[in-house]
Structures are given as structure tokens and as C-alpha cells.
Amino acid sequence: MSDELIGLTVSQAADRIRAGDLTGEEYFDAYREAATGDSLNAFLWTADEAAASVDGPLAGIPVAVKDIFCTKGVPTTAGSRILEGYLPPYTATAVRRLRDAGAGVLGKANMDEFAMGSSNENSAYGPVLNPWDAERVPGGSSGGSAAAVAGRLAACAIGTDTGGSIRQPAALCGVVGMKPTYGAVSRYGMIAFASSLDQCGPLTRDVTDAALLLGALQGRDSCDSTSVGIDGGIEPPSSENLEGLRFGVPQELAGEAEGIEPGVSEVFERTVGLIEELGGEVSDTHLPHARHGISAYYVLAPAEASANLARFDGVRYGLRLPSEDLTEMYEETRAQGFGDEVKRRIMLGTYALSSGYYEAYYGRAQRVRTKIAEDFSEAFESFDFVVSPTSPSVAFKLGERTGDPLAMYLSDYCTVPMSLAGIPAISIPAGLAKPDGGPELPVGFQIAGPAFSDSAMLDAAYALERAIGFGHENGGPPA
Ligand code: GLN
Numbered sequence: 001m002s003d004e005l006i007g008l009t010v011s012q013a014a015d016r017i018r019a020g021d022l023t024g025e026e027y028f029d030a031y032r033e034a035a036t037g038d039s040l041n042a043f044l045w046t047a048d049e050a051a052a053s054v055d056g057p058l059a060g061i062p063v064a065v066k067d068i069f070c071t072k073g074v075p076t077t078a079g080s081r082i083l084e085g086y087l088p089p090y091t092a093t094a095v096r097r098l099r100d101a102g103a104g105v106l107g108k109a110n111m112d113e114f115a116m117g118s119s120n121e122n123s124a125y126g127p128v129l130n131p132w133d134a135e136r137v138p139g140g141s142s143g144g145s146a147a148a149v150a151g152r153l154a155a156c157a158i159g160t161d162t163g164g165s166i167r168q169p170a171a172l173c174g175v176v177g178m179k180p181t182y183g184a185v186s187r188y189g190m191i192a193f194a195s196s197l198d199q200c201g202p203l204t205r206d207v208t209d210a211a212l213l214l215g216a217l218q219g220r221d222s223c224d225s226t227s228v229g230i231d232g233g234i235e236p237p238s239s240e241n242l243e244g245l246r247f248g249v250p251q252e253l254a255g256e257a258e259g260i261e262p263g264v265s266e267v268f269e270r271t272v273g274l275i276e277e278l279g280g281e282v283s284d285t286h287l288p289h290a291r292h293g294i295s296a297y298y299v300l301a302p303a304e305a306s307a308n309l310a311r312f313d314g315v316r317y318g319l320r321l322p323s324e325d326l327t328e329m330y331e332e333t334r335a336q337g338f339g340d341e342v343k344r345r346i347m348l349g350t351y352a353l354s355s356g357y358y359e360a361y362y363g364r365a366q367r368v369r370t371k372i373a374e375d376f377s378e379a380f381e382s383f384d385f386v387v388s389p390t391s392p393s394v395a396f397k398l399g400e401r402t403g404d405p406l407a408m409y410l411s412d413y414c415t416v417p418m419s420l421a422g423i424p425a426i427s428i429p430a431g432l433a434k435p436d437g438g439p440e441l442p443v444g445f446q447i448a449g450p451a452f453s454d455s456a457m458l459d460a461a462y463a464l465e466r467a468i469g470f471g472h473e474n475g476g477p478p479a
Pocket residue numbers: 115116117118140141160161162163164165166193301412
């Protein structure tokens with residue numbers, strides 16, 4: 001029985017719950033059982049009772065929530081030792097909205113510390129394993145969310161994406177992951193990494209579920225002045241073809257780009273062929289500054305992080321180490337509480353913001369950001385969407401990139417430009433590729449559109465998803 005329930009998408013389960021064929025409690029409990037047997041280290045906390053309500057479009061739906069979202073009375077660590085034992089006194093708006101729609105928090109999902117990482121190996125609570133191959137990473141930083149959905153431990157999940165942290169793990173785990181337009185979803189209660197980039201979004205089995213979740217998540221929130229919501233909300237996607245739509249293939253992120261694995265390129269080319277079969281027009285385009293995205297991002301994101309993380313000082317939240325005086329307490333707590341990657345970013349960011357270097361680093365990176373945003377605006381004069389691989393590689397082996405931060409940073413080569421531009425982008429599973437001698441692993445295909453084209457983008461992704469046929473029925477890791 002519970003195997004059958006776990007085979008359903010959220011929209012299918014919600015329909016059955018609404019029709020009275022299934023109770024929300026039964027459905028939630030099937031996942032509680034699955035999540036309790038978590039062998040992927042995907043969860044840092046799981047609910048001990050069915051927590052969903054009986055009304056609303058998501059009635060009875062269990063959601064894995066990345067541990068970066070504050071949840072009142074439930075441990076929230078952001079994957080860091082420094083927040084060990086922290087019980088937030090309030091709940092993030094995104095989580096509250098899901099609850100208002102009837103969903104419940106199934107568990108808090110493991111993640112890279114403060115969302116810094118591309119492999120989940122920066123979690124203070126141990127790495128998450130990829131359900132397709134336990135020797136490989138699930139991607140990051142929303143690795144627990146992606147692995148939980150792909151590994152059938154959660155019906156759906158939410159994560160955060162600052163430079164690719166929803167899309168890249170979704171690609172590496174073979175699920176759908178979407179970063180909405182910046183401002184579509186409130187950031188209130190989402191522990192801040194780089195506030196001008198951070199955005200909450202869904203990780204799901206299919207595009208319909210992503211739309212369902214985004215519909216509930218989006219909206220203006222008076223607690224986050226950068227949230228505006230999406231005019232008209234999100235309709236369930238229904239397009240069967242791509243007629244009349246123009247897709248640009250930015251050569252800097254696809255065709256000419258270095259470092260994209262052959263297996264990834266092959267799946268990408270095949271998927272572009274499907275767009276044409278569905279009636280879409282495809283041609284090459286250029287985002288001339290996109291190749292500077294990673295450099296700009298690794299100045300801007302650490303700069304914002306260095307300011308945001310100043311609040312973790314042992315006084316207000318979580319960990320506090322005993323010491324003789326206040327300064328020593330700050331130093332000890334931060335030295336013991338933060339991991340290496342977080343410290344590296346605080347140092348980079350503090351340096352980039354120091355008065356003598358501010359203009360040379362931060363100011364310059366901001367100008368690159370503007371150039372990248374202008375590149376996209378120009379591309380969208382001729383195209384409805386731009387498409388690229390989501391990640392240059394399939395899931396890599398645990399430990400393979402931990403000694404080389406630059407190699408790790410390049411995992412986000414194809415996703416960072418959209419984050420800098422604040423535009424929406426979705427990754428859908430497009431096929432399988434075999435890295436040298438390894439098992440078959442999922443490959444993600446990324447579609448990005450102009451700001452607030454979220455609904456149209458979901459519609460296009462839906463048509464393409466059907467043509468690809470990597471459905472939840474035949475997709476998912478081999479049992
Ligand atoms: N991997 C990127 C980083 O480490 C992106 C992280 C994210 O999107 N949160 O910063």
C-alpha cells in the first residue's frame with residue numbers, strides 16, 4: 001500500500017485526498033515511515049506525527065523543508081554547528097504559506113552549511129548521499145531536499161537557490177528544481193546567505209508539482225520588502241507543444257563552453273531536438289558576460305555573507321563557548337561553530353568590502369552583474385527563453401572536489417548568471433549519461449526566462465517534460 005502511495009506525485013495524491021479516496025494522515029504517515037528509514041542522511045529532523053491539515057490545495061502533503069527555513073519550536077541549524085540547539089521563535093513565511101495551503105513539515109533537510117556548497121559535503125552533520133549511487137554527491141546546497149525527493153523519502157521539498165542550489169542538486173538527483181524570479185517568494189525567516197540573490201523554490205517529481213508548490217509559496221509579504229509575488233499567481237501548466245516559442249542557446253553556457261561533459265552535451269542536444277519537434281524555434285545566441293558570472297558571484301555572495309553572518313556571535317543564537325571575556329567568547333564560538341568553507345567566505349567577503357578594496361572588487365563585481373543582466377535583457381528581445389545544461393557534469397564522487405574549491409565553484413557555471421540577473425530558471429531531468437565507467441546518472445536541462453515569466457516557463461517545461469518522458473513512473477533511481 002505505502003509503495004503505491006509513494007509512487008504518486010503530489011498533484012495525484014492531492015486529488016485522491018480531495019476525492020476522499022485517501023486520508024491526508026495515511027499519506028503523510030507513509031512518508032513518515034519512509035523518512036524514518038533515511039539511509040541517505042537527507043534529514044536532520046523528522047516529524048513524529050502526521051502534521052498536515054485537512055483543507056486546502058495541499059491538504060495532507062508532507063514536505064521536506066531545507067534546514068535553512070526557521071520553523072517555530074523545531075530545530076533549525078542551516079547545516080552549521082553554530083546553530084546547534086537553536087529553536088526559532090517564529091516560522092518562515094514560505095513554510096507558513098505551505099501550511100496555510102494544508103501541507104505539513106515532514107522533516108528538515110540536510111544542506112551545505114549556510115547554503116555554501118555544491119555537494120552537501122560542507123554540512124556540519126555529514127554529507128547526503130545521492131540515491132542513484134551512494135558513492136556520489138547529491139549536489140548542493142539543497143542536497144538533502146533533492147535526495148529526499150529522488151529517494152522517495154519525501155513527496156516534495158523546498159530549498160533555496162543563491163547561485164544554483166536548487167537547480168544543480170535537482171539535476172544531479174533527477175528531479176525538477178525551480179528558482180523563481182527574485183522577489184516571487186518571501187525570504188522572511190529564511191536564514192540569509194547573500195540576500196540579493198537568495199530565493200526559495202520547489203524541488204519536486206514533476207513540473208506540475210513544482211507549479212503547485214510555487215502557487216502556494218509565492219506572494220507579497222509585509223515582512224520582506226523585496227517580495228512582490230507573481231501577478232495572477234501560478235496556473236497549473238498544460239501546454240502540449242511549444243509552437244510560437246523561440247529558444248536561444250547561449251553559446252557561452254552550452255555549445256562553445258568548456259568543461260561540459262560529453263554525456264551532458266549529448267542529452268542537451270537531444271533535448272534541443274525535442275523542442276524543435278514540439279514546434280519551438282531554436283537558434284544560437286550570446287550572453288557575452290556570462291563567463292564572468294562565477295568571478296562576480298564569488299565576490300558578491302561572500303561580501304553579503306560576511307555581513308549576514310556577523311550576527312552569529314554566541315550571544316543571540318545556538319552555540320556559545322565558555323570563556324573568560326566577551327571577545328574571547330565571540331572568537332571561540334565563531335572558530336568552533338563555523339566550518340572551513342564558511343570561514344573562507346567570511347574572509348573573502350570582508351576583504352572585498354574593506355575600504356581600500358571596495359571599489360576594485362565589490363564595485364567592479366556589481367558592474368559585471370549589471371552587464372550580465374543586460375545580456376539577458378537583450379537575449380529576451382529575440383527569444384522567449386534561453387536553455388542550457390543545468391550542471392556541466394553529472395553527480396561526482398564524494399571527496400572528488402573537496403580539496404579544490406575552484407573546481408567545486410565551477411559546478412554552478414551554468415546557473416549563477418540567472419541568479420545574478422534575478423530571473424527565473426528551472427531544471428528538469430532530461431535523460432541519463434554514464435560518466436567514465438560509472439553507472440547511468442541523471443542530466444538536468446535548464447530553461448530560463450525573463451523576470452516574472454515563471455508561469456510561462458513552467459508551461460514550456462511541462463510540454464518538454466512530457467516529450468522527454470523522464471516521468472516519475474519510469475524515472476527515479478533503480479530500486
Ligand atoms: N554553490 C554555490 C555556492 O556555494 C551556490 C550556493 C547556493 O545557491 N546557495 O555559493
